Amino acid sequence: MGTKYxxxxxxxxxxxxxxxxxxxxxxxxxxxxxxxxxxxxDGGCGHEWYTVEIAEEVLEL
Ligand SMILES: [Zn+2]
Incomplete structure:
Protein backbone atom coordinates (compact mmCIF):
# COMPACT_ATOMS: atom_id res chain seq x y z
CA MET A 1 0.00 0.00 0.00
CA GLY A 2 1.02 3.58 -0.48
CA THR A 3 -0.42 6.96 -1.13
CA LYS A 4 -0.98 7.61 -4.84
CA TYR A 5 -2.98 10.07 -6.90
CA ASP A 42 -10.23 -0.60 0.69
CA GLY A 43 -13.07 1.74 -0.21
CA GLY A 44 -11.57 2.65 -3.58
CA CYS A 45 -13.04 2.86 -7.07
CA GLY A 46 -11.36 -0.29 -8.45
CA HIS A 47 -9.48 1.63 -11.15
CA GLU A 48 -6.10 0.32 -12.38
CA TRP A 49 -3.49 2.63 -13.88
CA TYR A 50 0.23 3.03 -14.43
CA THR A 51 2.62 5.46 -12.85
CA VAL A 52 6.08 6.47 -13.97
CA GLU A 53 8.86 7.58 -11.66
CA ILE A 54 11.44 9.97 -13.11
CA ALA A 55 14.76 11.12 -11.67
CA GLU A 56 14.66 14.91 -11.33
CA GLU A 57 18.09 15.19 -12.94
CA VAL A 58 16.81 13.97 -16.31
CA LEU A 59 14.21 16.73 -16.43
CA GLU A 60 15.67 19.94 -17.75
CA LEU A 61 13.78 22.34 -15.54
ZN1 LIG B 1 -9.98 5.79 -7.17
Whole structure:
Protein backbone atom coordinates (compact mmCIF):
# COMPACT_ATOMS: atom_id res chain seq x y z
CA MET A 1 0.00 0.00 0.00
CA GLY A 2 1.02 3.58 -0.48
CA THR A 3 -0.42 6.96 -1.13
CA LYS A 4 -0.98 7.61 -4.84
CA TYR A 5 -2.98 10.07 -6.90
CA UNK A 6 -5.99 8.22 -8.35
CA UNK A 7 -6.89 9.69 -11.77
CA UNK A 8 -10.53 8.63 -11.37
CA UNK A 9 -11.12 9.85 -7.80
CA UNK A 10 -8.89 12.87 -8.52
CA UNK A 11 -7.35 12.75 -5.08
CA UNK A 12 -4.50 11.15 -3.18
CA UNK A 13 -5.65 7.77 -1.89
CA UNK A 14 -4.29 4.56 -0.37
CA UNK A 15 -3.57 2.38 -3.40
CA UNK A 16 -1.75 -0.90 -3.98
CA UNK A 17 1.23 -1.52 -6.25
CA UNK A 18 0.64 -4.62 -8.41
CA UNK A 19 3.60 -6.87 -9.17
CA UNK A 20 7.07 -5.69 -10.10
CA UNK A 21 7.99 -2.42 -11.71
CA UNK A 22 9.62 -2.30 -15.11
CA UNK A 23 12.37 0.02 -16.28
CA UNK A 24 11.23 1.55 -19.56
CA UNK A 25 11.64 4.65 -21.70
CA UNK A 26 8.86 7.19 -21.63
CA UNK A 27 9.11 10.14 -24.04
CA UNK A 28 12.80 9.31 -24.45
CA UNK A 29 13.46 9.42 -20.70
CA UNK A 30 14.36 6.33 -18.62
CA UNK A 31 11.58 5.83 -16.06
CA UNK A 32 10.31 3.25 -13.61
CA UNK A 33 6.78 2.12 -14.56
CA UNK A 34 4.40 0.62 -12.01
CA UNK A 35 0.85 -0.74 -12.16
CA UNK A 36 -1.38 0.61 -9.39
CA UNK A 37 -4.89 -0.38 -8.26
CA UNK A 38 -7.30 1.54 -6.05
CA UNK A 39 -8.83 -1.49 -4.37
CA UNK A 40 -12.58 -1.63 -3.90
CA UNK A 41 -12.15 -3.59 -0.67
CA ASP A 42 -10.23 -0.60 0.69
CA GLY A 43 -13.07 1.74 -0.21
CA GLY A 44 -11.57 2.65 -3.58
CA CYS A 45 -13.04 2.86 -7.07
CA GLY A 46 -11.36 -0.29 -8.45
CA HIS A 47 -9.48 1.63 -11.15
CA GLU A 48 -6.10 0.32 -12.38
CA TRP A 49 -3.49 2.63 -13.88
CA TYR A 50 0.23 3.03 -14.43
CA THR A 51 2.62 5.46 -12.85
CA VAL A 52 6.08 6.47 -13.97
CA GLU A 53 8.86 7.58 -11.66
CA ILE A 54 11.44 9.97 -13.11
CA ALA A 55 14.76 11.12 -11.67
CA GLU A 56 14.66 14.91 -11.33
CA GLU A 57 18.09 15.19 -12.94
CA VAL A 58 16.81 13.97 -16.31
CA LEU A 59 14.21 16.73 -16.43
CA GLU A 60 15.67 19.94 -17.75
CA LEU A 61 13.78 22.34 -15.54
ZN1 LIG B 1 -9.98 5.79 -7.17
Missing amino acids: CPVCKEVVDAKVLGRYSQVEFMGIPVKRRKIIHLEE
